[in-house]
Amino acid sequence: MKIILLIFVVSTLCFTQSYSQSLNTKTPASVGSKDYLKQLNNQVFLSYTYIRNLGNFGNTYKYGSGIYLNYGKYFPNSWLAVARVGFINQELRAGVDTGYTDFKVYPVHIGGRFYVYKNMFMPYFSFMNGLNLITNSNHFSPQSNETTVGGEDQFLVRYAYQVGFGFDVKFTRQFGINLNINYNNSFYDDGDLYTENPTPSAMMTGFEYSAGISYDIGK
Amino acid sequence: MPINKFTLFIVLVLLFAEIKFTSAQEAAGEKLTLKSLTEKISGPDDPDIIKLRFNSGTSAERYSSSVIKDFSEVNSNVLSKSFDVKSDKYNSLSPKQFPANNKEVKIKLSKDNSDDYIPWEANRHFGLAVFDELFFNIAFPWALARFGRDWEDSTAGERWPFIGFQSIWSNIQKGWNYDGDNFTTNLFAHPYGGNIFFNSGRVNGYNFWESSAFALAGSYLWESFMETNQPAINDWVNTGMNGAAFGEILYRLSTYITDNQARGGHRVWTEIVGGIVNPVRLFNRLVTGEASRIFPNPSWRQLDNLEIAMDAGTRVLFEEDSTHNPGPKELDGIFELAIHFGNAYRLEHATPFSHFYYNIEIASSSPNLTGMNAEGSLFAVKLSDKPTSKHSLETTLNYNYENNPGFLYGNAAIMEQLNSLFKISDKLDLRTKLGLRLIPMGGTPNDYFYDSLDGRSYDFGQGLGAIGRISLHMGDWDIFTIQYDLDYIWTQSEPTYSKHFLQGGTLDFQLPIKDYFVFGVGAGYYKRKSYYFYPQDYFGYNVPGQPETNAPDVSFQTPIVRVFFKTRIL
Numbered sequence: 152m153k154i155i156l157l158i159f160v161v162s163t164l165c166f167t168q169s170y171s172q173s174l175n176t177k178t179p180a181s182v183g184s185k186d187y188l189k190q191l192n193n194q195v196f197l198s199y200t201y202i203r204n205l206g207n208f209g210n211t212y213k214y215g216s217g218i219y220l221n222y223g224k225y226f227p228n229s230w231l232a233v234a235r236v237g238f239i240n241q242e243l244r245a246g247v248d249t250g251y252t253d254f255k256v257y258p259v260h261i262g263g264r265f266y267v268y269k270n271m272f273m274p275y276f277s278f279m280n281g282l283n284l285i286t287n288s289n290h291f292s293p294q295s296n297e298t299t300v301g302g303e304d305q306f307l308v309r310y311a312y313q314v315g316f317g318f319d320v321k322f323t324r325q326f327g328i329n330l331n332i333n334y335n336n337s338f339y340d341d342g343d344l345y346t347e348n349p350t351p352s353a354m355m356t357g358f359e360y361s362a363g364i365s366y367d368i369g370k
Numbered sequence: 371m372p373i374n375k376f377t378l379f380i381v382l383v384l385l386f387a388e389i390k391f392t393s394a395q396e397a398a399g400e401k402l403t404l405k406s407l408t409e410k411i412s413g414p415d416d417p418d419i420i421k422l423r424f425n426s427g428t429s430a431e432r433y434s435s436s437v438i439k440d441f442s443e444v445n446s447n448v449l450s451k452s453f454d455v456k457s458d459k460y461n462s463l464s465p466k467q468f469p470a471n472n473k474e475v476k477i478k479l480s481k482d483n484s485d486d487y488i489p490w491e492a493n494r495h496f497g498l499a500v501f502d503e504l505f506f507n508i509a510f511p512w513a514l515a516r517f518g519r520d521w522e523d524s525t526a527g528e529r530w531p532f533i534g535f536q537s538i539w540s541n542i543q544k545g546w547n548y549d550g551d552n553f554t555t556n557l558f559a560h561p562y563g564g565n566i567f568f569n570s571g572r573v574n575g576y577n578f579w580e581s582s583a584f585a586l587a588g589s590y591l592w593e594s595f596m597e598t599n600q601p602a603i604n605d606w607v608n609t610g611m612n613g614a615a616f617g618e619i620l621y622r623l624s625t626y627i628t629d630n631q632a633r634g635g636h637r638v639w640t641e642i643v644g645g646i647v648n649p650v651r652l653f654n655r656l657v658t659g660e661a662s663r664i665f666p667n668p669s670w671r672q673l674d675n676l677e678i679a680m681d682a683g684t685r686v687l688f689e690e691d692s693t694h695n696p697g698p699k700e701l702d703g704i705f706e707l708a709i710h711f712g713n714a715y716r717l718e719h720a721t722p723f724s725h726f727y728y729n730i731e732i733a734s735s736s737p738n739l740t741g742m743n744a745e746g747s748l749f750a751v752k753l754s755d756k757p758t759s760k761h762s763l764e765t766t767l768n769y770n771y772e773n774n775p776g777f778l779y780g781n782a783a784i785m786e787q788l789n790s791l792f793k794i795s796d797k798l799d800l801r802t803k804l805g806l807r808l809i810p811m812g813g814t815p816n817d818y819f820y821d822s823l824d825g826r827s828y829d830f831g832q833g834l835g836a837i838g839r840i841s842l843h844m845g846d847w848d849i850f851t852i853q854y855d856l857d858y859i860w861t862q863s864e865p866t867y868s869k870h871f872l873q874g875g876t877l878d879f880q881l882p883i884k885d886y887f888v889f890g891v892g893a894g895y896y897k898r899k900s901y902y903f904y905p906q907d908y909f910g911y912n913v914p915g916q917p918e919t920n921a922p923d924v925s926f927q928t929p930i931v932r933v934f935f936k937t938r939i940l
Binding site: 205206207209310314334336337338341342343352354355356 | 542543544545546547548590600603862863864865866
């Protein structure tokens with residue numbers, strides 16, 4: 152929750168700051184206001200992400216957190232194609248035993264953004280999709296007194312998508328920050344309704360809040 | 371009622387978005403006409419000298435180009451230019467023809483050109499596109515289901531239209547799953563619905579890719595918000611991908627059927643038939659007055675690019691089970707309509723669906739809609755173009771629907787194919803196609819599963835496939851064609867304990883009797899091999915409560931023989 156508040160506060164500050172600057176027609180072009188093509192053309196951005204899980208999956212895993220490394224290529228007039236890889240660790244709720252201690256997700260996604268306004272402050276809608284490489288494994292400390300025997304390590308490949316919105320703020324032609332909020336959905340467990348002990352489906356759903364920095368790497 | 375408030379909220383949001391999007395589009399560097407430019411003029415001092423003040427404090431860079439040297443600089447902030455707007459060159463001006471740096475531009479207008487009609491589809495219209503999308507394929511069908519059906523009747527089934535914030539939040543929490551609808555609903559009705567979503571964008575000036583986003587977004591809205599059921603990913607893919615393929619073809623066909631230069635009864639009837647093919651386009655043409663206006667047709671609407679052929683004949687299906695025991699034999703009448711637009715072997719590719727193929731097959735016995743296939747080019751790369759041979763690498767969007775008593779299969783696919791043409795003589799050439807298919811969604815029967823609630827008796831999954839095709843082409847006809855297809859589907863819908871290997875082969879001969887008429891015979895077969903691996907504790911449907919662990923693998927093959935006459939309409 153603290154992270155969400157922090158993101159909110161930083162976002163608000165950035166928004167108000169950049170919006171007020173965007174209204175100032177004397178803003179030098181080099182700071183960014185008329186330079187969006189160069190700013191967006193070929194950029195790398197690194198972001199921290201926090202996912203608040205929902206539904207049956209959220210009953211087991213409280214939240215996920217991790218990083219994304221993104222690459223964006225601009226296509227006139229408002230599109231940014233994005234490819235990214237990442238690492239997300241899911242935090243098990245206290246008192247819940249799944250038979251595994253570690254749940255890690257390695258997203259490999261492609262997608263795009265549609266910028267609705269291009270200036271120093273650039274809001275957009277985004278859609279990403281691709282594969283989540285998921286590992287379920289046990290890493291008990293030898294010093295601990297753990298007696299639970301988990302299942303065999305699992306490796307799963309599941310389709311995932313996210314849809315949301317966010318904004319870029321460019322402080323210089325090369326450097327900026329990025330914040331976004333997405334709704335996430337990745338296939339994880341279909342459940343099994345046709346066995347003696349049926350289990351409901353547990354898709355990975357949740358709201359993702361990310362913040363990061365972007366850097367234009369030029370042509 | 372919560373839904374009414376919610377709908378009102380969505381409409382207000384979209385109206386707000388319309389304003390923002392419109393300005394965003396203008397700022398995004400679309401082609402501007404003199405008419406639209408003059409609308410931006412405020413208070414000209416001199417009627418002959420118009421000051422244009424671009425609202426471009428954000429992005430003057432897009433106005434900069436080498437054309438700037440054509441303008442004479444009056445002072446550091448004003449540039450001027452006079453030109454004759456009667457000239458075609460300046461009839462439509464790209465923003466790049468204007469100078470940079472947020473300066474004023476003076477343009478002397480020698481004639482008001484505002485009478486020139488700009489077709490509705492020449493510019494994007496977000497507001498009407500969203501209205502079409504929300505009304506035709508969301509509000510109208512939802513209201514029809516919610517209020518047009520007696521839900522108190524015990525046979526009415528699941529009360530899926532009784533939505534509210536609770537159902538929406540539940541859907542957001544649960545995420546995607548696979549639904550239990552029957553084959554025709556999922557593999558035909560959803561693609562058709564997707565076509566409506568797609569055309570909401572397409573007939574309002576959006577290109578193929580942007581309109582595909584309309585199809586995906588519309589389906590997403592419906593699945594997440596307009597049903598109490600858990601959202602179904604199979605619906606999303608079938609509506610979005612197949613809807614785009616189906617929609618672009620129907621958009622182009624409708625444009626061919628209607629003729630903007632026609633008058634009188636011919637105009638009325640072509641508008642009606644074009645409207646049946648593409649109802650959203652008819653609605654727009656009525657609203658904008660284009661249904662009765664005389665104006666130029668789109669440049670790509672050239673009838674020599676279009677070939678339409680019909681054939682009628684008889685089909686004999688022989689069913690065999692896994693032990694090759696002959697099953698029932700079925701004799702059907704078959705009618706087929708096949709449409710070719712453009713030609714992959716001419717190596718001309720400009721936009722998505724610059725060429726496409728579409729066919730629909732109607733059988734005399736149930737199921738009457740027995741086949742439908744669509745294939746449209748997305749990208750193409752010319753590899754070689756010599757007098758004796760041509761080769762191209764092409765990416766296509768494919769929609770396939772096969773539903774006959776011996777074979778059930780539907781998919782949405784993207785195919786990468788190598789097209790080759792080898793010239794044998796002036797009138798004779800050999801054409802080949804080799805392709806690999808990526809199948810985001812395929813559906814084919816499961817022999818041990820039946821969803822008693824909704825009726826699904828088949829599996830959904832992702833897969834890979836391949837195609838090989840050789841044809842001997844003479845004049846306008848394929849004289850001899852041999853084709854082989856194979857697909858492999860890994861089941862992802864519940865229960866997931868199966869895999870399917872599907873094959874199909876055809877061999878056709880066509881004997882031209884006239885330039886426009888051929889006699890043909892064809893033979894082929896469909897084959898499905900399904901592998902099952904149910905766990906020990908799986909409780910099957912065939913014998914409720916009993917484990918399905920003894921379910922053996924199943925193999926079906928269905929030979930087919932066809933005799934037909936084919937005629938070319940165009």
